[in-house]
Amino acid sequence: MAEVIALDVEEFPQAHPALNGPLLLEHARVALAAYHASPAAFQIHRGDGPALAAAVNFTAPHLLSAGTLEREGFVEIGAIVLAGLLLAHFEGKQITRVVRRGARVDYFVGERPGDFRWILEVSGTDAESFAARRREKRQQLSESIYHLPPYSRDGFVSVTRFAPVAAAALDSVRGVR
Amino acid sequence: MDPRVERAQQLFWEVEALRRKGVYPAALPRLLEMARLHEERACELLQAGDPDGWTDLFAAVTAWGEARRRDEANRLLTRGHEFVVVPGAKQAAIETELRRLEAWLDALPSAPTAAVPDAANALVEPVRE
Numbered sequence A: 001m002a003e004v005i006a007l008d009v010e011e012f013p014q015a016h017p018a019l020n021g022p023l024l025l026e027h028a029r030v031a032l033a034a035y036h037a038s039p040a041a042f043q044i045h046r047g048d049g050p051a052l053a054a055a056v057n058f059t060a061p062h063l064l065s066a067g068t069l070e071r072e073g074f075v076e077i078g079a080i081v082l083a084g085l086l087l088a089h090f091e092g093k094q095i096t097r098v099v100r101r102g103a104r105v106d107y108f109v110g111e112r113p114g115d116f117r118w119i120l121e122v123s124g125t126d127a128e129s130f131a132a133r134r135r136e137k138r139q140q141l142s143e144s145i146y147h148l149p150p151y152s153r154d155g156f157v158s159v160t161r162f163a164p165v166a167a168a169a170l171d172s173v174r175g176v177r
Numbered sequence B: 001m002d003p004r005v006e007r008a009q010q011l012f013w014e015v016e017a018l019r020r021k022g023v024y025p026a027a028l029p030r031l032l033e034m035a036r037l038h039e040e041r042a043c044e045l046l047q048a049g050d051p052d053g054w055t056d057l058f059a060a061v062t063a064w065g066e067a068r069r070r071d072e073a074n075r076l077l078t079r080g081h082e083f084v085v086v087p088g089a090k091q092a093a094i095e096t097e098l099r100r101l102e103a104w105l106d107a108l109p110s111a112p113t114a115a116v117p118d119a120a121n122a123l124v125e126p127v128r129e
Helices: A009-015 A021-033 A071-091 A130-142 B003-021 B024-047 B053-066 B070-084 B091-107
Strands: A004-008 A040-045 A052-057 A094-101 A104-110 A118-125 A155-161 A167-173
Touching (some): A004 A009, A009 A021, A009 A052, A009 A071, A021 A071, A071 A094, A071 A118, A071 A155, A071 A167, A094 B003, A094 B053, A118 A130, A130 A167, B024 B053, B024 B070, B053 B091
Parallel strands (some): A040 A167
Antiparallel strands (some): A094 A104, A104 A118
C-alpha cells in the first residue's frame, strides 16, 4: 500500500520563519474546515507524476472565524499555507518574501531567510477546475519578470483545491536563460 | 538578513489584513513606512549594480501609489528609468515593467478622503489568481 504523506498546518510558522505564520494559520484552518475534519485527505500532484496521498492535520478553527472575512480570503491564504507545507516537505525550501508589484503579488522562495533564489505562483480554489488552474499558473509564472533574464529564476507553481476531492500541486518550472 | 526586509514583510501582512477589511486610514502609515524602506533598499542595491534592487523599487512605487502619493511614485519611477540606462542592465524587461507600473498608477482610484469605507477609499485589490 502506498505511503500516506503527513502534513501539519500547525508547523507552517516554524517552516517559514520569514512570514507572519501565526497570522496565516487560522485562515488555512477555516479553508480546510469547510470541507474536512482533521486529518484532511488530499491528493498531492508533482509535475506529471502519479498522485500521492496525504493526510493534512490541522486544529479546528475558532467557531466565529469563518464569518470574519469573505470565503475567498480564507482560500487564498489557505493556499499559501498549503504551498508552504509542500515546499518544505518536498523541496526543503521556505517562502522568504512576499511583495506587491502594482496589481501583482510576487512570492520568493529560498533555503533560508534572506534567500530569494526561486519564485512561486500560488492559487487556491474551493471547487473549480484544478488542472486548468495549474496550467494558468504555470503560464503566469513563465511570464513573470523574475523568470526572464536578467533574473532567470527557477520557480514553483502551487495550486490547492479545498473541496473534495481535495488536491494540492507543487510543480517546478525552470527559468528562461 | 536585512532588517528592512523583515520589517517590510511584517508591514505587508498588516496592510493585507487591513486591505481585506477595506480600511484605508489605518493602512496609510504602514504603506508610507513600507514605501520608504523599499525605496532605501532599492537605491542602495541598484547603485551597487544588484538587480535585486528592482524588486524593492517596484514594491516602493506600489506602496507610494497605494498611499496615493503619486508625486513620490513618479519621482521614484524617474529614478528607475535612470537606473535602467546603467550599462549591462537588461533594459527592455525593466522598462516594460516600469511602464506597466505607470499605467497601474494611472488607473488607481482618486485620492481617498476620510475614513469612509467606500470603493474609492478602499485599498486597491491585487489581481487574485
